[in-house]
Amino acid sequence: MQANQSAAKTQSQPARTALYDLHVELGARLVSFAGFTMPLNYPAGILTEHHHTRSQASLFDVSHMGRFRIQGTDAMLALESVCPADLDALAPDRLRYSVLTNDAGGVIDDVIIRRAGSDFELIANAANRATDEQWLDERIGEQCRISVDEHFALLALQGPTAAQVLRDLNPGVDELVFMQAAHLPLAHIDCLVTRAGYTGEDGFEISVPIAAADKLARRLLADSTVQPAGLGARDSLRLEAGLSLHGQELGPTISPVEAGLGWTIAQTRRADGARAGGFPGSERILRELKQGPARRRRGLLPEGRAPVRAGTPLVDEHGTVIGHVSSGGHSPTLERPIGLGFIETQALDSNTPVFAEIRGRRVAIALTRPPFIPHRYQHSHS
Amino acid sequence: MAQLPEELRYSNTHTWTELQDDGTVKVGITDHAQQELGDIVFVELPEEDRSYASGDECAVVESVKSASDIYCPINGEIVAVNEDLKDSPEHINEDPYGGGWIFRLQPDDEAELNELLDAAGYEEFINS
Numbered sequence: 001m002q003a004n005q006s007a008a009k010t011q012s013q014p015a016r017t018a019l020y021d022l023h024v025e026l027g028a029r030l031v032s033f034a035g036f037t038m039p040l041n042y043p044a045g046i047l048t049e050h051h052h053t054r055s056q057a058s059l060f061d062v063s064h065m066g067r068f069r070i071q072g073t074d075a076m077l078a079l080e081s082v083c084p085a086d087l088d089a090l091a092p093d094r095l096r097y098s099v100l101t102n103d104a105g106g107v108i109d110d111v112i113i114r115r116a117g118s119d120f121e122l123i124a125n126a127a128n129r130a131t132d133e134q135w136l137d138e139r140i141g142e143q144c145r146i147s148v149d150e151h152f153a154l155l156a157l158q159g160p161t162a163a164q165v166l167r168d169l170n171p172g173v174d175e176l177v178f179m180q181a182a183h184l185p186l187a188h189i190d191c192l193v194t195r196a197g198y199t200g201e202d203g204f205e206i207s208v209p210i211a212a213a214d215k216l217a218r219r220l221l222a223d224s225t226v227q228p229a230g231l232g233a234r235d236s237l238r239l240e241a242g243l244s245l246h247g248q249e250l251g252p253t254i255s256p257v258e259a260g261l262g263w264t265i266a267q268t269r270r271a272d273g274a275r276a277g278g279f280p281g282s283e284r285i286l287r288e289l290k291q292g293p294a295r296r297r298r299g300l301l302p303e304g305r306a307p308v309r310a311g312t313p314l315v316d317e318h319g320t321v322i323g324h325v326s327s328g329g330h331s332p333t334l335e336r337p338i339g340l341g342f343i344e345t346q347a348l349d350s351n352t353p354v355f356a357e358i359r360g361r362r363v364a365i366a367l368t369r370p371p372f373i374p375h376r377y378q379h380s381h382s
Numbered sequence: 383m384a385q386l387p388e389e390l391r392y393s394n395t396h397t398w399t400e401l402q403d404d405g406t407v408k409v410g411i412t413d414h415a416q417q418e419l420g421d422i423v424f425v426e427l428p429e430e431d432r433s434y435a436s437g438d439e440c441a442v443v444e445s446v447k448s449a450s451d452i453y454c455p456i457n458g459e460i461v462a463v464n465e466d467l468k469d470s471p472e473h474i475n476e477d478p479y480g481g482g483w484i485f486r487l488q489p490d491d492e493a494e495l496n497e498l499l500d501a502a503g504y505e506e507f508i509n510s
Contacts, residue, residue, distance in 0.1 A: 029420075040447075041420060045420055045421050046420055046421055046445075046446040046447070047421040047423075047446060048421075050446075232420070232446060232447055235447075236446055305423075305424050305468070306424050306426060306444070307423065307424060307444050307449070309448075309449060329446060329447075330423035330424065330444070330446055332446070337424075359426065359442065
C-alpha cells in the first residue's frame with residue numbers, strides 16, 4: 001500500500017506560522033499546504049478532533065489565510081467592481097461572504113469582506129493569495145491602495161463551548177452575532193474577534209498580533225473544553241456543513257449560481273437592482289440567476305459505506321456521465337459517506353437516478369440539499 | 383513508536399504476514415502504516431477464492447483523508463477475509479496485528495515468505 005502522505009510540494013521552503021513551535025510541541029503531523037507548514041492533525045487524530053469540535057471546542061491555526069487591505073476614497077466602488085456584493089449596505093465591522101468573479105463568470109476566490117472604517121479587509125484562501133493579489137492589482141489597483149497584511153496570526157475557535165471560553169477572557173464577545181467583528185482584548189492582547197468560521201458550529205476567528213499569537217493559543221488551550229484540531233478535521237467539518245472549498249466546489253469555470261451561491265449576488269447587483277451588474281462575468285451570472293444554470297451543486301449520499309472521492313464521475317442508469325463529485329469523504333457525525341457534486345440541471349429536472357463508479361462497482365447516490373448537519377450559528381444575542 | 387513484532391514478515395508495501403498452523407498466511411497492514419494513514423473509516427476486502435499475484439492490488443483501506451491500495455505480499459488464493467472490518471474498520475488502527483487482520487491466503491509457495499523483510503529489515507526500510 002501507499003502509506004506516504006502526498007503533501008503539496010512548493011518550490012520554495014514552506015513558511016511557518018506564528019504557532020509552528022506550538023504545533024511541534026503538541027505532536028502535530030505537519031504537512032506542506034499552500035506554501036505553509038500546517039498541522040494536518042494532532043495525536044488525537046482527525047476523527048477525534050472532528051467530534052470534539054462538534055461537542056466542545058477546537059482551536060485551529062488558520063494563519064495561512066491571505067489578508068488584504070483595500071484603502072482609498074473609492075475603495076467601496078472599486079471592490080464592488082470585482083465582486084457581486086452590496087458593500088454600501090455593509091455596516092462597519094460586519095462581515096460579508098462574497099466571491100471574486102472572473103470575466104467568464106467563474107470564481108477566482110471566495111472571500112470574507114469586513115468593513116473597517118472607510119477601509120475594507122479581505123480574508124482569502126491561502127492557495128489563492130498570489131492569484132488574488134495579481135487580480136486585484138490588475139483590476140482595481142489604480143482606484144485604490146491594495147496591501148497584503150502580514151502582521152497577524154489567525155486562530156479559529158470553533159464549537160459549542162467557544163463562546164463560553166472567550167467570555168471568560170472578555171464578556172464583550174457576547175455582543176457579537178454571526179458575521180460580526182469587534183476589537184476586543186483577550187488576555188490583555190488586542191485582538192480582532194469575528195464570530196464566524198468554517199465548521200458549521202458557533203465560533204470565532206481571532207486576528208492576533210504575531211508576537212502574541214503563541215501566548216493566546218496556549219491560553220485558549222488551557223481551557224478544559226478546548227483541544228487543538230488540524231486541517232484534516234477542518235475539511236471534514238466544512239464538508240458536513242456543506243461549505244464550499246475553492247478548487248473543489250468553486251473554481252474559474254464554475255459560476256456562483258452553479259455552486260449554490262446565488263445568494264451572494266446582492267439584490268442591488270441583480271438585473272433590476274440599483275447598481276446592477278458591473279462585476280466580472282455578470283452577464284453569465286445574471287443570466288443564470290434568471291434562467292437557471294446548466295448544472296447545479298447537490299449534496300451526495302452514497303449507498304453503503306465506501307467514500308466517494310473528488311473527481312469521480314456521476315452517471316445515469318445508462319452509464320452516461322451527468323456530473324462529477326467535487327468533494328467526498330466520510331462523515332464522522334453521520335458515520336456514513338457524504339459528498340458534494342455537480343449534476344446537469346436536465347438530469348436533476350427529470351429525477352434521473354444517479355450513480356458513481358467506485359472501483360468498477362456502481363453505487364447509487366441519493367441527492368440532498370446541504371448542509372448535512374444543521375448550522376449552529378449565533379444569529380442573535382443570547 | 384510503531385510496533386514491529388519479531389515473529390512476523392513484512393513487505394515493502396507495508397503489509398505484515400503471519401504463517402498459520404494450517405499453512406495459510408494472515409495479512410494486515412503494519413502499525414507504521416496505520417499511523418501514517420490515520421483513522422480508517424472503510425475497508426474494501428478482497429474476494430474470497432480469488433487468486434492474486436504478489437504486488438496485485440487486492441484491497442483498499444480508506445482513511446478520513448484518502449484511499450490507499452493494499453498490495454498482495456505473496457502469490458496465493460484468498461481463503462478468508464476479516465468480515466468484522468465491514469462494521470469496525472477502526473480495528474486496523476486499534477489492533478493492527480490482531481483484530482485488524484485483513485485477509486488470509488493459501489500461498490502458492492510458502493517459501494516466498496522468506497523473501498519478505500524481517501522486523502529489523504522493515505524497520506530499516508521505513509527509516510530510510
